[in-house]
């Protein structure tokens with residue numbers, strides 16, 4: 172029986188994991204892909220952003236799955252995905268931006284399910300924020316060291332010098348994994364199919380860490396060092412419309428410690444009634460629109476993630492950004508200027 176490869180997609184907050192997953196799903200040309208999506212916040216925004224285009228999906232919300240799944244690891248999740256009827260060719264596990272890849276690899280490689288096999292780790296790097304993130308979180312180097320393929324993304328937001336510097340830093344953490352540069356995480360699906368057997372850039376050198384060593388190594392059990400211990404998330408939901416100017420001001424200058432905001436917003440402004448998907452990563456804001464699903468209730472759902480954030484302050488700022496009056500169309504400029 173052919174086993175279904177399970178590829179783990181990891182990378183720090185906002186690196187482009189969901190963007191890549193959506194690209195793969197759009198271009199899968201006949202291949203059947205199952206996904207496991209894990210979000211840090213209580214509202215599973217990532218699962219909503221990939222909904223509707225996937226052949227089988229399991230969403231594990233509210234916490235990094237490296238620590239929050241139970242003793243069976245991901246076994247129940249895989250069991251529900253690999254039913255022969257689903258006929259999957261590939262399973263992609265999108266880790267939360269703060270998850271520990273080593274633990275995830277253990278869960279997949281150590282699974283008792285005879286229908287799956289570990290298919291490798293793809294690690295996404297945000298070229299714009301990488302140097303700073305690495306300085307803040309030296310542990311990222313360990314994550315990168317486990318990768319079978321590194322995708323250096325967001326090259327449009329940096330100059331070539333910065334891309335070269337990021338490449339050199341990645342190389343110092345991982346001697347052999349191929350590094351590809353991308354914009355909007357456009358990765359060829361074929362690359363994922365043979366991730367763990369693809370030729371490495373240092374063919375002569377041994378792998379930094381063999382899978383057996385990895386599974387035996389106790390270092391990954393040191394939960395204290397996990398990135399998510401330093402971070403909090405605040406989820407905000409509102410059925411009433413938002414004030415575009417006030418929400419834009421929040422996205423541009425969020426309370427101290429906030430690094431990532433994602434979700435969607437509802438504005439009751441003539442001609443601007445579509446669903447506004449909003450993202451911030453560091454100080455970069457981006458917005459795009461999509462239609463509401465026919466049965467979807469209008470409303471705003473945002474997840475705000477950061478280190479040392481004051482939940483009450485975040486919540487109060489978002490409450491203040493609700494529209495308390497009829498909004499003029501001019502006010503939407505403050506949001507639409509970030510449309511990509």
Ligand SMILES: Nc1nc2c(ncn2[C@@H]2O[C@H](COP(=O)(O)OP(=O)(O)OP(=O)(O)O)[C@@H](O)[C@H]2O)c(=O)[nH]1
Pocket residue numbers: 182183184185186187188189190191217267268269324325326327328353354355356431433449450451452457458
């Ligand atoms: N300019 C630019 N924006 C990008 C690129 N790739 C992704 N983005 C944007 O970056 C933001 C975050 O992308 P996501 O795909 O949601 O990132 P993620 O890694 O899934 O984020 P988390 O799950 O929160 O860790 C979104 O606004 C994307 O549209 C890129 O290459 N260039």
